Amino acid sequence: MELSQLVFYVFAGLALTSSLFMVTRQNPVYSAMWLVLTLFSIAGMFVLLEAHFLAALQVVVYAGAILVLFLFVIMLLNLGHDFEPDLKGKFWWVFGGGLGLVLFAELFVAINDAPMSSDIDMLTPWLRERGAVAGVAEPLFQNYVVAIEVTGVLLLVAMVGAVVIAKLKAE
Amino acid sequence: MFIEPLVVSALLFAIGMVGVLLRRNAIVIFMSIELMLNAVNLSFVAISKFVGVEAQIFVIFVMTVAAAEAAVGLAIIIAIFRHYGSVDVRNFRLLRW
Numbered sequence: 001m002e003l004s005q006l007v008f009y010v011f012a013g014l015a016l017t018s019s020l021f022m023v024t025r026q027n028p029v030y031s032a033m034w035l036v037l038t039l040f041s042i043a044g045m046f047v048l049l050e051a052h053f054l055a056a057l058q059v060v061v062y063a064g065a066i067l068v069l070f071l072f073v074i075m076l077l078n079l080g081h082d083f084e085p086d087l088k089g090k091f092w093w094v095f096g097g098g099l100g101l102v103l104f105a106e107l108f109v110a111i112n113d114a115p116m117s118s119d120i121d122m123l124t125p126w127l128r129e130r131g132a133v134a135g136v137a138e139p140l141f142q143n144y145v146v147a148i149e150v151t152g153v154l155l156l157v158a159m160v161g162a163v164v165i166a167k168l169k170a171e
Numbered sequence: 172m173f174i175e176p177l178v179v180s181a182l183l184f185a186i187g188m189v190g191v192l193l194r195r196n197a198i199v200i201f202m203s204i205e206l207m208l209n210a211v212n213l214s215f216v217a218i219s220k221f222v223g224v225e226a227q228i229f230v231i232f233v234m235t236v237a238a239a240e241a242a243v244g245l246a247i248i249i250a251i252f253r254h255y256g257s258v259d260v261r262n263f264r265l266l267r268w
C-alpha cells in the first residue's frame with residue numbers, strides 16, 4: 001500500500017470518528033470542537049485528492065470563519081454550561097439510525113453503479129501546467145465570472161439580512 | 172483510489188443526516204447540516220479527477236453559500252433565543268398546526 005493511501009485512510013477514520021462524536025456529544029461546545037477536527041481531516045483528504053487550493057480554503061473559511069461564528073453564538077447565548085440534554089428518545093435512535101443506514105446503502109449502490117475508469121486523469125496535467133491556484137482561478141474568473149459576481153451579491157445580501165434579523169428591536 | 176473518498180463522503184452525509192434527526196439543539200442541527208455540505212464537497216473533489224477542474228469550482232460556490240447560510244441561520248437562532256430563552260427546537264411550534 002502506498003503511503004498516500006495510508007494517510008488518506010487515517011484522515012478518513014479521523015473524520016468519521018470525530019463526526020460521530022460531534023453528533024453524540026451533549027455539550028454544544030464539544031460538538032463544535034469535534035466539528036473542527038472533522039473539517040481539518042476533510043481538508044487533509046482534499047490535499048491527498050490534489051485540491052490544494054480548496055484545502056487551504058477549507059481551513060480558512062470553514063475552520064477559521066464559520067466555526068468561529070458558531071462558537072461565538074454558543075458563547076453569546078451561554079449554552080456551554082447549563083445545556084439541557086437534547087438527544088431524542090429510543091424510537092428516534094432506531095428511526096434515525098435506520099434511515100441513515102438506508103441512505104448510506106442507497107448512496108453506496110449508486111457509487112458502485114458509477115462508471116469506473118481509473119486511467120483517465122483530467123486534473124493532474126491541468127494543475128501541473130498552471131499551478132494549484134491559477135488552475136482553479138483561471139476558469140473561475142473567465143468562464144464563471146458572472147457566477148462569482150452573483151455569489152458576491154449573495155454574500156452581501158446574507159450579511160445585511162443577518163444584521164437585520166439579529167438586531168435588537170427597539171421597543 | 173476513486174471509490175474510497177466517495178464512500179467516506181456517503182458515510183459523512185449519513186452521519187450528518189442522523190445528527191439532524193436525533194438532536195434537539197438547533198445549533199447542533201446546524202453543525203450537522205454543515206457536515207452534510209462538507210460531505211458533498213468531498214465527493215465533488217473526488218470526481219474532479221475525471222470531470223476536470225470545474226468540480227473544484229463548484230466546491231468554491233458551495234462553500235460561499237454555506238457561509239451565507241451559516242450567517243443567516245445563526246442570526247435566526249439568536250432572534251429565536253431572544254424570544255423563547257432557549258434553542259431547543261421543541262419550542263419552535265408557532266407554524267405547527
